[in-house]
Amino acid sequence: MSGDAERILDEAVRRAGDRIRAALAMRFRDLDRAEEAFAFASLRAVETWSRDGPPRDPAAWLYAVGRRRAFDLGRRATVRQAAVFDVPEPEPDPETLLMAAFEPIPDERLRLIFVCCHPALAPEARIALTLRTLCGLSVARIARAWLTSESAMLQRLTRAKRKIRQAAIRFEIPEPDSWGERLEAVLTTLEIAYAQAYEDAAGAADAADMAGEALRLTGLLADLLPQEPEVLGLAALVRLTEARRPARLDDGGAMIPLSEQDVGVWDRRLIGEAAALMRRAATLGRSGPYQLMAAIHATHAARMETGVTAWGDVVALYDVLLMVRPSAVAQVNRAVALGEAVGPEAGLAALAEVAGIADAERLAGWLPYQAARAGLYGKAGRDAEAAEALRAALKLHPAPAERLFLARRLGALSH
Amino acid sequence: MQYLLIIYSDETIWAPDTRTDPAVLQEISASHMRLAAEMQEKGAMVGGNRLKPTETATTVRTQGGVQSLHDGPYAETREQLAGYYLVEAPDLDAAIGWAKKIPGGPNYAVEVRPIHTM
DSSP states (O other): OHHHHHHHHHHHHHHHHHHHHHHHHHHHTOHHHHHHHHHHHHHHHHHHHHHHOOOSOHHHHHHHHHHHHHHHHHHHHHHHHTTOOOOOOOOOOHHHHHHHTTSOOOOOHHHHHHHHTOTTSOHHHHHHHIIIIISOOOHHHHHHHTTOOHHHHHHHHHHHHHHHHHTTOOSSOOOHHHHHHHHHHHHHHHHHHHHHHHHTTTTOHHHHHHHHHHHHHHHHHHHHOTTOHHHHHHHHHHHHHHTTGGGSBOTTSOBOOGGGSOGGGSOHHHHHHHHHHHHHHHHHTOOOHHHHHHHHHHHHHTHHHHSSOOHHHHHHHHHHHHHHSOOHHHHHHHHHHHHHHTOHHHHHHHHHHHHHHSOHHHHHTOHHHHHHHHHHHHHTTOHHHHHHHHHHHHTTOOOHHHHHHHHHHHHHHTO | OOOOOOOOOOGGGGSTTOOSOHHHHHHHHHHHHHHHHHHHHTTOOOOOOOBOOGGGOEEEEEETTEEEEEESOOOOSSOOOOOOOOOOOSSHHHHHHHHHHOOOOSEEEEEEOOBOOO
């Protein structure tokens, strides 16, 4: 029976957990109290449901008991401040529970996202706070995915919550005059969260798990803000990139570059979802960096249907992207695309331009740059220079899958 | 003339997990009260506040005319403390809104720090 109760609880949390947590946080304007109240409700659920059988609406039950608990926690804090005595442990009373079943749980997830991703919080704190508060991930799990200790992650979260409280960050959807900046902070947070999950994704379970959360969060945001084309663009971008996960590694665990991946194992469902999101974004008529990046990845995805990559289109899209959001990564990727569209010498010339703009020394110590150089030299048949770039890349701590790939290329050159 | 007297001290002695003797902290607080009373009495007091710790700070940086938000206090580099505004605002966003309107040329920063309330 207790196993049954736990299964029903898991199911309810999976279906409505985000919503319940967000509703509690917004109702009490207190992330800690909401967290504690939700944990209490989950604990009580297993006890009560295994004894009395599950309620008709498990989610409503969790919300009602959580809300009740949060009230009592607040009252106790007030009482304690007045230095009187402790009030007794609350009992969820049947009447409240019955009433709760008829009261819909308000959808406060968007407001909560805006609080957790406030631009006055450091980006890494925003990611941690969103995963903890909205998705309900444990501190240990978030710490593992970000390769940090549990105590360091807990400290980061505690500090962020303290700042929200002490600096009075508002628990509201932002006003029109700050909407752009606030939305951008949300999008950047989710983008970094996904990029981190993607980077380590050499099959590591924790990273793949986080990528799943990024898919869910960007999808949720697209549902909540269907009129924001960049929100749709980011959701599409994450889906297009994630669709290639099954094709990213060979049997030996080495990275397979995008242009050599087997399109047969790309996830068609995710690519279809992305296409629908991009069509909807296009009808809104406001382009932006996320839509452009999604368009670049969609061009790659089209190889699944056509068998070829339209490299000229990829270059053109990077040109536009570099105008709206210049970055060294985009410049390097454009050079690689140019190497395919026109030829390796053209790609190398474009790469030399990156070297001309950016700090040459720092660039030489940057893995994507050395990896791109190696690829272009290799394509041009300039083996000695390719080998030199590969050796330089291998010294820059590539992830295991990329290390295998680069080492294999280097091995092939020396034969 | 009016003068701004700026206090720099180790904020960690006021943290909840402080290792500083409570009697010492009490003495500092009492001294502030005495000083404020004396300033008041002599007609010197215009205003004064205790600030919340630096971890509650947000910095609005303007670089080449472009503004951006940063978590944390202003870390002194080339600029010098030039002035201050004390504003009443319902929340951090409103305070940041005012901070962004403060002029200062192409490169400068404004730190937004909540006032400690009793």
